[in-house]
Amino acid sequence: MAPSFVAVAATRLGVGLIYAIANVILPIRLLIWDLALTLYNAFAPLLPENKVVPEGRPGANGLWPQYIPPSETDSRSCCPMLNAMANHGIFPRDGRNITFRDMNTKVRETFNFAPTFCFFVPHYAADMLNRNYWTDKFDLSDLNAHNCIEHDASLCRVDTFHNPDQSKPARRLIEEFLASGTGPNGDITTSDLSRMLGKRRAESKAKNNQYGQTTFHKLFGASKCVYLPDSPAFVLTCYSGSTLLTICGGRTKDLRPMLLEERIPDEWQPRIRNPGGLTMATFQTTVIKVELGIKEEVEDTLRLLRMGGIGDDAKNQ
Ligand code: HEM
Numbered sequence: 093m094a095p096s097f098v099a100v101a102a103t104r105l106g107v108g109l110i111y112a113i114a115n116v117i118l119p120i121r122l123l124i125w126d127l128a129l130t131l132y133n134a135f136a137p138l139l140p141e142n143k144v145v146p147e148g149r150p151g152a153n154g155l156w157p158q159y160i161p162p163s164e165t166d167s168r169s170c171c172p173m174l175n176a177m178a179n180h181g182i183f184p185r186d187g188r189n190i191t192f193r194d195m196n197t198k199v200r201e202t203f204n205f206a207p208t209f210c211f212f213v214p215h216y217a218a219d220m221l222n223r224n225y226w227t228d229k230f231d232l233s234d235l236n237a238h239n240c241i242e243h244d245a246s247l248c249r250v251d252t253f254h255n256p257d258q259s260k261p262a263r264r265l266i267e268e269f270l271a272s273g274t275g276p277n278g279d280i281t282t283s284d285l286s287r288m289l290g291k292r293r294a295e296s297k298a299k300n301n302q303y304g305q306t307t308f309h310k311l312f313g314a315s316k317c318v319y320l321p322d323s324p325a326f327v328l329t330c331y332s333g334s335t336l337l338t339i340c341g342g343r344t345k346d347l348r349p350m351l352l353e354e355r356i357p358d359e360w361q362p363r364i365r366n367p368g369g370l371t372m373a374t375f376q377t378t379v380i381k382v383e384l385g386i387k388e389e390v391e392d393t394l395r396l397l398r399m400g401g402i403g404d405d406a407k408n409q
Pocket of ligand 1: 170171172173174195199203205210213214217235236241242243244245246247248249332333335336339
């Protein structure tokens, strides 16, 4: 006998409700966990400079497994640090069949990001790729899907419009970025990063006529305001770029091999020494400082206001 309308409707509503509750509970649990870790970090003593990577894990005491550059058939991504992990054999060297859960654990051990970040980002990546975080695997090149997580105006890759292969470092851009440091020893500061991100966004806008045509952009265009960049997708450049200031301390000496060769230098250890790792809350303070310092975004917004208002522009998206 076919199930009654009431049974079908009740099942659908029940399952929908469970999903909705789970979707609300997960971020709340993550937020509480992250705040607890941030609090713990505020009081716990820092790890010794040369002992941030846990004992027994790749990179402990600054001893990184052998670096082997990728072959033409290896899978590589638009993320220099995930590629570096594969180049050192922390991920499979061919860059294939990595579980999202393994990405979580290994990124945490290698870079001392907090467990909350290491859960959130791979989970987000799995969602964006329409995979299951708990059971599925991915190849590094899967992350190159344009406007999924990969996006235009990056510091280390030219736009997909100019080069669809997002797996290889863009030497000219990286050299320019490394030369932009105004800190001690030419290291990268927060304002250097804001300046270079602004420059990349302006370049992309001028030379890439597909720039800004993301679903994100269309969906969120109407919410554009004085403080927000063109699209939330582009805020991601700011997130990934900010790892260079936090985890790598902006040190160009280390960033050169990391970005150009996707190699972790001998004896390198993460600059974040808190035992709870770099939490999302703490990371956010750097990201906000960098994003709010991008003067091109303010100039654009003022230009739009002069041209007749942000609302009009949003209608034209
Ligand atoms: C946890 C898993 C991670 C995922 C899924 C991921 C994913 C990505 C993706 C998709 C991009 C390309 C963004 C773009 O188009 O500009 C990217 C870029 C980048 N990521 Fe990752 N990443 C992860 C972890 C990390 C970690 C741990 C670090 C640093 C220690 C890092 C540093 C960077 C940097 C520096 C860039 C280049 C940004 C640019 O070119 O503007 N990522 N990442």
